[in-house]
Amino acid sequence: MVLEELSHMIEVSIPSLEREVDESGKTKKLFRVEVLFNERKHYVLRRNSEFQTLHRKLKKIIQTPDFPSKRNPHLRTKPLEQRRQELEDYIQTCLRCCWTSST
Numbered sequence: 001m002v003l004e005e006l007s008h009m010i011e012v013s014i015p016s017l018e019r020e021v022d023e024s025g026k027t028k029k030l031f032r033v034e035v036l037f038n039e040r041k042h043y044v045l046r047r048n049s050e051f052q053t054l055h056r057k058l059k060k061i062i063q064t065p066d067f068p069s070k071r072n073p074h075l076r077t078k079p080l081e082q083r084r085q086e087l088e089d090y091i092q093t094c095l096r097c098c099w100t101s102s103t
Contacts, residue, residue: 011036012095014088017080018045029080031087051087058094065093 016032030045048070055067068086070078078086 009038010095012088012091014084014091017084020045031084033091048083048087051090055090062094062097064097065090 013034014031015034018030018032020028020030022028028047030047031051032043033046034041034043036042052067055064058064068083068090070083
């Protein structure tokens with residue numbers, strides 16, 4: 001299969017954010033990452049730190065966009081919806097970079 005055809009078969013989105021309480025009672029924020037591939041939808045829950053780890057690994061093999069900051073220059077942190085949207089944009093840009101660098 002040609003990579004260009006494959007790129008049209010994969011869609012990635014981060015439609016929502018979920019909260020999970022760990023054993024110690026601490027609340028974690030998890031981004032729901034949905035992948036539509038070959039007409040099947042899959043999802044995983046990932047923390048912001050896992051996206052940062054992915055970014056460091058991707059930087060070694062492809063040209064990546066800047067990783068979205070957790071902070072807003074005027075606020076202590078960014079609103080969660082803004083972070084969710086920026087992470088989704090980041091992932092989609094990385095996918096486009098992968099497809100264009102592979103062709």
